[in-house]
Amino acid sequence: MTSTSPALAENFSSPLRHDWTLSEVEALFQKPFNDLIFQAQLAHREHFDPNQVQVSTLLSIKTGACPEDCKYCPQSGHYNTGLEKEKLMEVKKVLEEAQRAKASGATRFCMGAAWKNPPAKDMPYIIEMIKGVKELGLESCMTLGMLSEDQASELAQAGLDYYNHNLDTSPEFYGNIITTRTYSDRLNTLSFVREAGMNVCSGGIVGLGETERDRAGMLVQLANMPKHPESVPINMLVKVAGTPLEDVDAVEGIDFVRTIAVAKIMMPASNVRLSAGRELMSDELQALAFLAGANSIFLGDKLLTTANPEANKDRQLFEKLGINEGHDWGAMLEAPHEKCPIKAMYDAEKSNDHYYDAMAGKSMAGRD
Numbered sequence: 001m002t003s004t005s006p007a008l009a010e011n012f013s014s015p016l017r018h019d020w021t022l023s024e025v026e027a028l029f030q031k032p033f034n035d036l037i038f039q040a041q042l043a044h045r046e047h048f049d050p051n052q053v054q055v056s057t058l059l060s061i062k063t064g065a066c067p068e069d070c071k072y073c074p075q076s077g078h079y080n081t082g083l084e085k086e087k088l089m090e091v092k093k094v095l096e097e098a099q100r101a102k103a104s105g106a107t108r109f110c111m112g113a114a115w116k117n118p119p120a121k122d123m124p125y126i127i128e129m130i131k132g133v134k135e136l137g138l139e140s141c142m143t144l145g146m147l148s149e150d151q152a153s154e155l156a157q158a159g160l161d162y163y164n165h166n167l168d169t170s171p172e173f174y175g176n177i178i179t180t181r182t183y184s185d186r187l188n189t190l191s192f193v194r195e196a197g198m199n200v201c202s203g204g205i206v207g208l209g210e211t212e213r214d215r216a217g218m219l220v221q222l223a224n225m226p227k228h229p230e231s232v233p234i235n236m237l238v239k240v241a242g243t244p245l246e247d248v249d250a251v252e253g254i255d256f257v258r259t260i261a262v263a264k265i266m267m268p269a270s271n272v273r274l275s276a277g278r279e280l281m282s283d284e285l286q287a288l289a290f291l292a293g294a295n296s297i298f299l300g301d302k303l304l305t306t307a308n309p310e311a312n313k314d315r316q317l318f319e320k321l322g323i324n325e326g327h328d329w330g331a332m333l334e335a336p337h338e339k340c341p342i343k344a345m346y347d348a349e350k351s352n353d354h355y356y357d358a359m360a361g362k363s364m365a366g367r368d
């Protein structure tokens with residue numbers, strides 16, 4: 001017969017707290033792995049169905065040539081990564097993509113642009129995109145860089161539901177990764193987004209060369225905001241040739257899962273998103289991340305490309321784990337091409353770099 005140890009019994013309820021201390025969070029990271037995962041799973045079950053994972057699609061509406069110098073990002077104009085830069089996508093084209101995403105069953109459409117901040121000349125087009133996506137009945141999400149207070153209100157008034165702006169890492173380590181904008185700039189944007197009434201999506205990256213203390217420090221920043229971000233993406237660095245971090249040591253999978261678990265314990269009602277870097281992870285590592293409380297992913301185009309034997313990896317993993325049962329991926333994938341909006345969409349987009357490919361980590365690996 002087993003018994004619950006005092007170490008586990010100490011934290012069976014997970015109230016929403018905003019007063020985390022660094023030492024307290026470091027202690028969470030130091031817990032025995034099984035105890036940590038158990039606690040995270042309990043916290044997760046207080047707020048979510050443990051077998052549901054939200055799936056998002058992300059479209060790059062403006063790729064490359066970003067003036068920021070984020071050392072991990074292939075979209076930075078400071079590094080030569082061979083990424084072709086592109087202008088802002090036409091509104092019509094964006095809405096066509098949104099329509100296809102809707103036909104595929106998506107409920108939220110995320111749009112990302114590699115900008116320091118949205119240029120005034122492009123704001124009218126951005127507003128049109130938001131309104132158009134809303135008219136389709138989809139939730140809208142954008143990541144466009146820093147925002148002024150006025151821009152945040154403009155986006156909110158247009159109906160934008162979510163704004164993504166990551167903290168990336170701790171305030172202490174931040175200067176090793178980005179020099180062209182400050183940590184305070186990021187916090188200011190997030191507070192403008194919140195004050196304007198939009199939902200906040202903010203997280204960071206594991207594997208930049210940071211310490212465990214830095215991971216704890218980043219989570220303290222997120223969890224101690226007056227309201228937790230509704231979405232907390234935790235990325236595993238995708239090392240891209242040509243960026244200054246191309247040779248940084250890879251993060252241990254177990255350490256990555258610990259970060260997910262601690263994030264879930266600290267922000268139990270938030271969606272913790274297993275974000276960029278999934279292509280580096282085995283099925284077992286992803287399963288551990290779901291067990292630790294990750295309940296959101298970005299869809300890779302390979303998921304729905306039946307021609308490739310590797311293509312259905314995500315769907316197969318979900319089936320193996322009993323995730324999102326009742327979602328009829330199989331029937332849709334096996335449907336004849338002309339009857340299958342998802343397959344048609346991804347077949348059409350296979351050679352299009354605009355779609356974020358979570359499995360390859362391309363195109364939007366450094367979305368902010």
Ligand code: SF4
Nearest residue numbers: 066070073114366368
């Ligand atoms: S992460 Fe965002 S801000 Fe930084 S270089 Fe890439 S696109 Fe620009």
